[in-house]
Amino acid sequence: MKVLVLGAGVVGVTSAWYLAEAGHDVTVVDRQAAAGLETSFANGGQISVSHAEPWANPHAPALALSWMGREDAPLLFRLRWDPALFSWGLRFLRECTPARTRANIRDIVSLALYSRSRLQDLRAATGITYDHLERGILHIYTDRRDFAGAVEAAAVMREFGCERNTIDADACLSIEPTLAKIHPQIVGGDFTPADESGDAHRFTQNLAALGAARGITFRYGKTIERLALAGGRIAGVVADGELLTADAYVVALGCESVFLLAPVGVRVPIYPGKGYSATIPLRDDSVAPTVSVTDDGHKIVFSRLGQRLRVAGTAEFNGYDRSLNAVRCQALLDRTLEIFPDLRPAGEPEYWTGLRPVTPSNLPIIGRTRVPNLYINSGHGTLGWTLACGSAAALADLLSGRRPEAEFPYLRG
Template sequence: MKIVILGAGVIGVTSAWYLSRAGHEVVVLDRQPAPARETSFANAGEVSPGYSAPWAAPGIPLKALKWMFQKHAPLVVQPRPDLAKLGWLARMLGNCTTEAYKVNKARMVRLAEYSRDCLEDLRNETGIRYDERTQGTLQLFRKEAQVEAAEKDIAVLREGGVAFEVLDAAGCLAVEPGLEGAAGEIAGGLRLPGDETGDCFKFTTALAERAAGEGVEFRYGVAIERLIVEDGRVRGAVTSEGEVRGDAVVVALGSYSPVLVRSLGLRLPVYPVKGYSLTLPIIEEGRAPVSTVMDETYKVAITRLGDRIRVGGLAEIAGFDLSLPERRKATLLHSVEGLFEGAGDTALAAFWCGLRPMTPDGTPVVGRTPVPGLFLNTGHGTLGWTMAAGSGRVLSDIVSGRRADIETADLGYARYLREGRRSGPLVPAEA
């Protein structure tokens, strides 16, 4: 079949790779001049299956209220009126139950663990290098209450067979010696030795080049205007350069996916959650992180990428705003300097933001839709890099009519149809 993929971020490019390897003719369209120029450009750098968890969790509503009054708040909700935002927040709050959290986290970990294995296979097959390291993630707790709250995550990890280590302060310093200057701030940690790190931009760019060399067609600088529907089936897309037709279309446009599919009656609950990052050159090797340290207090990840430190995190619910407020930069600097003071040159820090496509239950939407010929691979939130390879492989299997290696029934759009039958129509009947 000829497959048209909309979006050349890490999700679109991995989808293209696996679909091409499955024998399909693939063309990828993107409005940017090259791959990975939006949300995949400067993310936190984590490939963290063990840390895969929904933002919607028990206790989050109360925490969110407290965060509103903090100087360095990990979550900010802009007060501007937005019906889509209000609806998404309401559905997210509906997932903040113990039962929902267990279900959502379990399926996220399932996909993320599979994705990490797919990434390893892909790396071995292609030889792609992207400042990768396989030395785990350390979730760092500054307060004893955070250590106690981690028990619910540990239970899910144990149930899913995910390797983990519970560390005291000394144990944290043993795996991340650069934390020595912050020893008095550490209450403990949860280490996930199976996690990895790497530069998502470097990976995506290299994989796109490799895919192009094997026949995938990439068309950059092309604006996608609408989908082509004939006889109830999606047949391609209308672009700024005319029609591009195929036997199936994969929408991998991140936060912009809902706008494109809305005309087909699909109410895709994906909303942009803005995240920020800093990239600092390392100037003191002994003070720098070895792998990734997740500062649980500020929800900030501090990752070693070659000779750089990537500091990424925060969550701002502000629609499609791409401004770069200095107060958000200050929070990232506060976290990295508090834990790894003097490791990186803050004067040369590159400040960036991106829009993470979040679903209210945390799980991405991967698979077919009620509209024949239309497939989705979007809604990965903060875990696009973590879940990219596995999502691309799963999507390829579904499009090709093959049985996937993992359970996929609860990853698709159909779960929102079931939700709609319980609480009212989410999708018009004609969809």
């Protein structure tokens, strides 16, 4: 089957890879000049099954209200008239019940475990490199109420197969000695030894190169304008005035998926959650972590990528604004130097912001839409890198008429 994949981020490129592996003739179209230049460019770098607790949980509404008006808040809803955000927010609140949170954790863990396994298989088969480390992910907590909530969430994740183990402050320091400065403030933590870290941008570009060598066609610099509908099916994609045709179409455009799908009657509950990152170059004598660390109270992650430290986090709901906010950028750097005062950077941080495609439940939308030959693989929120390989492999199965291995509520048309 001839398949057109729209989007060359980590989700689009992995989709193309697994579709080609399944025997399909695949073309990828993207407006950028190369793969992985938008939301996949500078994310937190974690392959984190341990982040399966969704933003929508029983504690979220009170936290969001307590942070309202704080420019450096970990989770910031900017008050503005936005019907899309209002509708999305109501759905988000419905997902905050204990029962919905538990069900969503179950589904995220199932897909994330499968995805991590597929990434490991791909790495073994291809030798792909991307500054990856297999040293686990360590969550630290400096607030006792946050820690108590994390203990409950970790227990649910263990029930569904994620080895997220609750530990004390001394064990946190033993796992990552560079936390010595903040050790007196740590009230506890949890550690998931099987989780990983790595550079999603480098992975995406290297996988695109491997895919091109195996016959995947990449059409870069092509702005996708609309889907052409005829006879209840997609007849083609108009990109820069050119009609591109295929047997099946996969929309993997992150937040932009909303605008492309709506005119053909497919409405998806995706809203942009703006995230920030700082990439800090390191000197040879820098005292920087080698285990990927999550500072849960500040919603910030730290991942070592070779001689760089990637610091990423926070979520800002402010429509499709992509501007860098200096206060939120500085908050990342300030917290980094509080935790790692001997970091000794080799230069100035490189700041970046990207729009994560967030659903109210935090579950991505994967599968066939109501239009028979139109598929979607989007809505991964903060877990695009974690879920990319599993989502792509499952999509390839669905498009090929097979049942995906991971138990997950896929779209089936």
